[in-house]
Amino acid sequence: MKIAVINPNSTQSMTDKIAASARAVAGHGVEIEGRTGHGAPASIEGHHDEVMCAPHLLREVREAVEGGADAIVVACFDDPAIGACREISTGPVIGICEAGVKAASMIATSFSVVTTLPRSVPVIEELVRRYGLEHQCRKVRSAEIPVLALEEEGSNAAALVQAEITRAIAEDKCEAIVLGCAGMADLAQELSRKNGLPVIDGVAIATKMAEALVGAGLTTSKIGAYAAPLVK
Amino acid sequence: MKIAVINPNSTQSMTDKIAASARAVAGHGVEIEGRTGHGAPASIEGHHDEVMCAPHLLREVREAVEGGADAIVVACFDDPAIGACREISTGPVIGICEAGVKAASMIATSFSVVTTLPRSVPVIEELVRRYGLEHQCRKVRSAEIPVLALEEEGSNAAALVQAEITRAIAEDKCEAIVLGCAGMADLAQELSRKNGLPVIDGVAIATKMAEALVGAGLTTSKIGAYAAPLVK
Amino acid sequence: MKIAVINPNSTQSMTDKIAASARAVAGHGVEIEGRTGHGAPASIEGHHDEVMCAPHLLREVREAVEGGADAIVVACFDDPAIGACREISTGPVIGICEAGVKAASMIATSFSVVTTLPRSVPVIEELVRRYGLEHQCRKVRSAEIPVLALEEEGSNAAALVQAEITRAIAEDKCEAIVLGCAGMADLAQELSRKNGLPVIDGVAIATKMAEALVGAGLTTSKIGAYAAPLVK
Amino acid sequence: MKIAVINPNSTQSMTDKIAASARAVAGHGVEIEGRTGHGAPASIEGHHDEVMCAPHLLREVREAVEGGADAIVVACFDDPAIGACREISTGPVIGICEAGVKAASMIATSFSVVTTLPRSVPVIEELVRRYGLEHQCRKVRSAEIPVLALEEEGSNAAALVQAEITRAIAEDKCEAIVLGCAGMADLAQELSRKNGLPVIDGVAIATKMAEALVGAGLTTSKIGAYAAPLVK
Amino acid sequence: MKIAVINPNSTQSMTDKIAASARAVAGHGVEIEGRTGHGAPASIEGHHDEVMCAPHLLREVREAVEGGADAIVVACFDDPAIGACREISTGPVIGICEAGVKAASMIATSFSVVTTLPRSVPVIEELVRRYGLEHQCRKVRSAEIPVLALEEEGSNAAALVQAEITRAIAEDKCEAIVLGCAGMADLAQELSRKNGLPVIDGVAIATKMAEALVGAGLTTSKIGAYAAPLVK
Amino acid sequence: MKIAVINPNSTQSMTDKIAASARAVAGHGVEIEGRTGHGAPASIEGHHDEVMCAPHLLREVREAVEGGADAIVVACFDDPAIGACREISTGPVIGICEAGVKAASMIATSFSVVTTLPRSVPVIEELVRRYGLEHQCRKVRSAEIPVLALEEEGSNAAALVQAEITRAIAEDKCEAIVLGCAGMADLAQELSRKNGLPVIDGVAIATKMAEALVGAGLTTSKIGAYAAPLVK
Structure with missing residues (x-):
């Protein structure tokens, strides 16, 4: 295949x-x-x-x-x-996005999405609604980082994503996190382990x-x- | 302006x-x-x-x-x-589309859309849902004509649109019609008059x-x- | 006309x-x-x-x-x-209300409403839902002023409306404001300018x-x- | 009381x-x-x-x-x-209406409403949606009778209501009927018996x-x- | 009966x-x-x-x-x-639950639910959605008490329920409270009186x-x- | 694994x-x-x-x-x-069911479900709504066969399923079929081939x-x- x-x-x-x-x-x-x-x-x-x-x-x-x-x-x-x-x-x-949120919907009763820039939040909210999962999506959140910061060595992008996940767990009481950018693909596994809940990489x-x-x-x-x- | x-x-x-x-x-x-x-x-x-x-x-x-x-x-x-x-x-x-269905929602409690090809029906249904008007949209219908047939002199496109409107009024009990293609812009006025209900041209x-x-x-x-x- | x-x-x-x-x-x-x-x-x-x-x-x-x-x-x-x-x-x-929120839905992906008294909030929430726009309405807010205070010279009504708009922008991350009372019609233009986002007067x-x-x-x-x- | x-x-x-x-x-x-x-x-x-x-x-x-x-x-x-x-x-x-449809929602998974005039259908559809029960309401139907025909001795109003119920059961596969007019209050009991499903009088x-x-x-x-x- | x-x-x-x-x-x-x-x-x-x-x-x-x-x-x-x-x-x-939330929907435009453990919150949220009342439900809240604490003499369960109701009124601006556990049946009347809004016991x-x-x-x-x- | x-x-x-x-x-x-x-x-x-x-x-x-x-x-x-x-x-x-309808939602804009007995229809409709896919589900249909008929050699169950699929394609204009019973697992492949659209076996x-x-x-x-x- x-x-x-x-x-x-x-x-x-x-x-x-x-x-x-x-x-x-x-x-x-x-x-x-x-x-x-x-x-x-x-x-x-x-x-x-x-x-x-x-x-x-x-x-x-x-x-x-x-x-x-x-x-x-x-x-x-x-x-x-x-x-x-x-x-x-x-x-x-x-x-x-479709794969990520539909997977989340099968392993948790609720999830939040953590994406890059604030301007992407309404775009993703509309996708979640199109896929019929707004009742399981607690919140779409932005870590306030440009996409390409995820590509720069030494940027604090990963730390900002982690900080936003911490807020999501505390404030949204979500049961899973979906990472809202393909550029975060390499972070999912460690974030899952560290935060004690599924952190989903849409690419995988x-x-x-x-x-x-x-x-x-x-x-x-x-x-x-x-x-x-x-x-x- | x-x-x-x-x-x-x-x-x-x-x-x-x-x-x-x-x-x-x-x-x-x-x-x-x-x-x-x-x-x-x-x-x-x-x-x-x-x-x-x-x-x-x-x-x-x-x-x-x-x-x-x-x-x-x-x-x-x-x-x-x-x-x-x-x-x-x-x-x-x-x-x-947005203008047409939002106008329809203000002059009628319900409307149906008449578009060209069947393959456009799901596209328009998704738009209507995105605009939050699925509760006022009785049905999205296709007159089974290619878009460019509307440009051909002597084609029976207008007759097919009229036939679909007749079905919409009888079956959907809709109170207005939204024409689902810019190429139908010239038909609206006469169709309104002939059918006794608002027929909306999105362009106008x-x-x-x-x-x-x-x-x-x-x-x-x-x-x-x-x-x-x-x-x- | x-x-x-x-x-x-x-x-x-x-x-x-x-x-x-x-x-x-x-x-x-x-x-x-x-x-x-x-x-x-x-x-x-x-x-x-x-x-x-x-x-x-x-x-x-x-x-x-x-x-x-x-x-x-x-x-x-x-x-x-x-x-x-x-x-x-x-x-x-x-x-x-219908005109205001439908206009907002065409120039912004989200909006909040700022109305007068708290008791009007559920009334407007129900209207927004009836018009199918609850997915674009971040929040219906009250400035906690009686309608007629908007008519009194020297009242602090305008200041309270401005304060509520400030909160709406910060907390709701809305992209537009709809003024939720006809008595606020004279405020819209200046509020738009001051706040840097569309502030919609329903009357206009x-x-x-x-x-x-x-x-x-x-x-x-x-x-x-x-x-x-x-x-x- | x-x-x-x-x-x-x-x-x-x-x-x-x-x-x-x-x-x-x-x-x-x-x-x-x-x-x-x-x-x-x-x-x-x-x-x-x-x-x-x-x-x-x-x-x-x-x-x-x-x-x-x-x-x-x-x-x-x-x-x-x-x-x-x-x-x-x-x-x-x-x-x-609220009592009728909420009762229906507790004794059946679906219901249809049978009302008087066609012009009342959209009014009731909006009520059902306001009450959050559109997913259990198969259809709002009209028996095409004026309200006051229900008051006239010898009118065929009751027969028309029965005919519409027959259609509702066959076409909608609904599990209950809600009578959509206070003037039908006297018909419910016999219609229940005759049709073998709950026929609900809102007044009762x-x-x-x-x-x-x-x-x-x-x-x-x-x-x-x-x-x-x-x-x- | x-x-x-x-x-x-x-x-x-x-x-x-x-x-x-x-x-x-x-x-x-x-x-x-x-x-x-x-x-x-x-x-x-x-x-x-x-x-x-x-x-x-x-x-x-x-x-x-x-x-x-x-x-x-x-x-x-x-x-x-x-x-x-x-x-x-x-x-x-x-x-x-069905009785409680449907009653709440008829005496208030909005309500919040106060239940026992956090793990019951998503269960109740899904029920509320199934009953079509998510637009009237401001929030499902947990008082963070195990069900059986409600049976223990001298436990602080009742105080925790009261504290959560206080939060619900202040934060959710709900107009009624539905108690989210049969074990709270004996608390409703006094909580209604004390809080000045309907507090609904589902059992009653x-x-x-x-x-x-x-x-x-x-x-x-x-x-x-x-x-x-x-x-x- | x-x-x-x-x-x-x-x-x-x-x-x-x-x-x-x-x-x-x-x-x-x-x-x-x-x-x-x-x-x-x-x-x-x-x-x-x-x-x-x-x-x-x-x-x-x-x-x-x-x-x-x-x-x-x-x-x-x-x-x-x-x-x-x-x-x-x-x-x-x-x-x-969840796997079947979510898969359908990713390979087609709409689907219908074909299940066994009429009494299962409302059960599946509720599931589809719980999963947020009612906007993509054209209809839940019953082939009017008991589950165990699917186990009997020589029963006409498969023919009835085929007949219902034929109706679904003609009447619902759905783009895919989801088989609504685990007992139909062996039918999917041939039905896909014969009907020219995806026929989904939930088990697979x-x-x-x-x-x-x-x-x-x-x-x-x-x-x-x-x-x-x-x-x-």
Whole structure:
């Protein structure tokens, strides 16, 4: 099985981190193909960046499908252009927000999300509502760090994420944390251990859910909204 | 006041029709600037087309803003990239689906939407839910016509729209109809008269709502999700 | 075009303020007719006052319609008797709460409402839910002032409203404010400027939305719940 | 214990029927006081009638409270002016729609409502949503009869109600029926028997729920929205 | 009329307290039969305890029905196994959470629940959502006391409940309190008096609602989900 | 990795079929342990059966955990006692309804469920609502077959399921089907092929999701509602 894990922004170090996170959990015989949205913005911080990355993301999806990928993981927590990716793919396509919050909903009665910048909070709140999980989501929180700070050696980004998790546990009484940025993928395991509750990395769980759907023989439905795009 | 009415697809005849619909209702001293998503797909029929039109749409928004537009109407019923358009604009940005269903909600207790292809139905259902109006929306219906059939002289598109409205009134007991495609803009008035209930053209009402917001001195909030995109 | 802006309570100074707010934004050739609910309570602070004002409001609507009004604005934030007003009117009828929160929903991803007395908070919460916007409404807040304090020269009402807006921005992280009382109409513009986010006066935006609906050729649907009252 | 059962319209024969329905189920030592909205419209068929009956209803509530009523039943399925009635009462105030649908929700997983005129359907749908029971309400249906037809000897109103119940059971697969008009109070028992499922008369169950709340020592909360009206 | 009030746990002192609460409000000629879930856990604090009590509860329901009970009250705030109890009963079956929150919704625009342990909070939140009342429920709060502390003489349980109510009124601005444990039945009356708002004991109001349903001639619907269990 | 797939009813042939379905999709090195609710009802058709199976289910969970199971699949579409199973397990516990509908929500914009008996429809509707997916679920349908008919050679059960799927596609315009009974596990693959859309077997996908959660290092949260049961 081959799963393409696509970083829709153009920052290669983030792709490397994401692919490593996916590979760390990939099942026996599952090949992880990391892909980068070359030409896209360096990070996705808001609707505009999302739009500008999307055509690059679709190009990567198309190439991955042609290269034999059985499933696609879109490794940005805004779940950009998921519907469009599904239209051009027959295998499953999973966004890391959708995977993260749906996993959280199965191992805890409630969760909070910790993301990067405040401007992403309403974007994620809307996604959570679209996925029907606002009743299990205590709060979407921002650690007030730019996405790329997560890539800088020596930044205090990890400490700020930890501080926000501490607040989430105390104030929200949530039972799990979902990390709201692909760039936090390398932090989840230690944060879980340190905080004594599940801290979910969307990249890892999206990879495993993609494996799960493929393994169960499921593909994207092609009889409705996700049918192949019409040729004009 | 100047309002840019942007057709995010690349079909000029549709832009002309849309601009005419906007001009027909524009207030005293309001200039309507029709714009076309040159380079975008010829029509928007699904998520993929939406993604591919979005960067072109943003370019048009940017040019319109630089040219002094006070507000933007995005004239595609999928309300593509509205959040991104709001990030790069200070004046109000209105999609024709949002304007259409919110207007319907103020003149009727219920409405049905009549759109073009079946594949657009779930897209519009999700928009209606995002806008919080699913309790007033009886049904999203498709007249089973491609978008561009609305541009062809002699096509039976108008008759199919009328037939679907007849079904909507009989089966849904809706009190108003929202036309679910910018390409239907020229049909609304006669359909209203013939069917004895409000038939809403999103282009006309979005234009007037844009005027209304500007006239009331309202602009897009710049302190949160719609702040200007970050420079990388 | 003639728009009747009806103050459903009996306080003439409030009518004057409301009509001034409407006139300040009215379009070219739009006549604003201020009307007062003579005989109604002096202010509407709760359900009982709402009931007692309603027949007077209907009388004013009827007279306005007979006098050729093309649309009606009901200038009380409890949106009293809107359904009944729509039954006896063919032009659009808009309440200032509905107009205010629907406008907010198009220029911001979230908003908070600042009203007068605590007892009005649940009334407005229920309206927001009825309009389907509870997912965008961060909080309905009370400045703890009686409605008529807004009419008294030298009262600290404006300062209390400002203080509550300060709290709303800090605690709710809302992107816009909707003023929850017609008596606050004169405060909106300066509050917007001072606080750096849209502060919405329901009277102004309802007037413009009424213009918008009339200008788009839309009237209240007469085939269902808003049909003319039955003669007994 | 004394319970005032108020018919908010002015039709005495309906009051008599309603009071009989309440008396038929009243507990030991419970006095039922039937009251009529003298001066109100002869029937309540829409928002306008609701507004015009409300001040008369409040007058009857006030007199009933002064006369020692421990609780109030508002015997119109539109639940008119309930909030206002609660403001001027310390005992519980119950509308027959609220009582009917909440009772249905405790004895069945789903129910349909059968009311009189089509124009009342959206009014009741909004009430059901306000009460949070739209997930248990299969459908609100109209038997297409005017309210007062239920008062006419020899009318086919009862047959039309039965026909609509038959359709509701077959098409909605509902487990209970709520009769959507106080004027149907005398039909419930036989319809239950004939159709083999609970057919709920709102008048009877509202009377019993009023008894229940009083018997449990509960009164209307006076610290918030239902506090006594402010003296101007 | 005979109403079986069943304590699904095995603690007899709790049954006694519950039965006393029911008897204190029972109507003329209503016999209250207290029953205990002998063999069940000593208290129900979470899903596991709920499952382990359920077969014992069903046994008590069956015996009560055979003994002529006209209605059943399940006196645990988790409303355990209500659907199953309804399948084996023709009379109404009411849980004290459902009765408590539905009563609260009729005498106040909002309420908060005060329960025992934090782990019960999500259980009750889910019930409130299932009953469709999350828009009226300000918060579910825990007084951080084990259920059985309510049975110990000299424990500070009552003081902790009072302290949580004080917080609820100040922070939640709720208009009523629902006590979230059958073991708090004896506290309601004094807490109501002391705090100046309705404090609802689910046992008392469930008993009265059972009386109400029986008195109105209503029984559990037997044509759908609550039909008698199938014989295998 | 070891996954216990527990059939909570006592029918061994169903366990065999379920275990076979799980084994058919199990990943490399994943051991599937089929378990039967010996002593439970022969099938679960309603709330009563659910309650009676639950203690047996918990016993099997406990034994599985002691035997080293890393995750639990509860193979009944009513998702019985999931919360309780989570309390006594540290690994993930997944019900086949939750897994089925959440998988459907990621590969299609809408789905319908096809279950066995009509009485299970409301049970599943409530589950779908609890999981927050009612906006993607077009309809829960019954093929009108008893659960055990699926075990009988030569029964027409499979044909009835096919007929209901045909109706679902035509009438609901759903994009995927979720089979609403563990006993249908062997039908999914062929039904998918024949009907040209994803037909989801909850057993297979729950097994894969259990693998996914374990593989991503996720366990049930132990700091809230799913903490280990309290010792009395």
